Amino acid sequence: MKRIYLFPNRLKIPALVIFVISLILIILQLAGIEKEINTTVFAFISDGFALISKKDNTYFGFVEENIYNEILDCAFFISGIILAFSKEKIEDEMITFIRLKSLLYTTYFIFFLLILSEIFIYGLSFLNVIMGFLYTFVILTNIFYYTKLYIYKKQFSYENED
C-alpha cells in the first residue's frame, strides 16, 4: 500500500516555535509594529497593485523591496504546514483519519467564508480578506487536528474492562 509523505516527528517542536513566533510578529505587523528589511530581489512580477503607474512595473527583473513581510509569511506557512503534517510518535491509520477530518472541515469552513466574501465584499478589501483566509486555513487546520487528537487520546485512554 502506498504511504503518504509526512514530515519527521522531530520537526514538530521547532515548527511549533517558529509558527507561534511568526504568528505573533504577523499580528504585531497588522497593529503597525514592523521592521524594514530592504534588499534587492528577483521578481517574476512587481507591479505595486494599481497604485503605481505601469512605468514602474517590473517583469522577471530585480527590484528593491522590503522583504520583512515575505520572510514572516514564508516562516508562518512553512512552519504551519510542517506542524500539521508531521508524524506523531506512533503514526497509525486512526491518526491519518483524524488528520483527514481536520483538513476536510477546515476546507469546508474556509470555502464557505470565501463564497460569503464573494457575495458581500468588493474592491481591494476582497484581496485582504483572501490573504486572511490563507492564514486562517493554516491556523484552523492545526487547531482542528490537535483538538481532535487530544479528544481521541482522552476518550480512548482507558482500557475497556467489562
Added chain:
Amino acid sequence: MKTKIKVFRAIHDMTQAELAEKLGVTRQTINAIEAGKYAPSVELALKMSKLFDVTVNEIFQLD
C-alpha cells in the same frame, strides 16, 4: 460493526497495549475499535486475524 477482539485478547492473554504494539498502532486505536467507534482498515484487520490465527469474519461482524 461488532468485534470479538476482547475475547481473542483474553484467549491469548494480551492487553490492549500489547496487541497495539504487535500490530503497530496506538492503544487508543485498539480501544476505539473494541468500542465500535472506528472501523479498521483491511490491512489492520488481516494483521489481527493472522495474529489471533482466526479468520477476519470471526473477529468482525456486521450489525
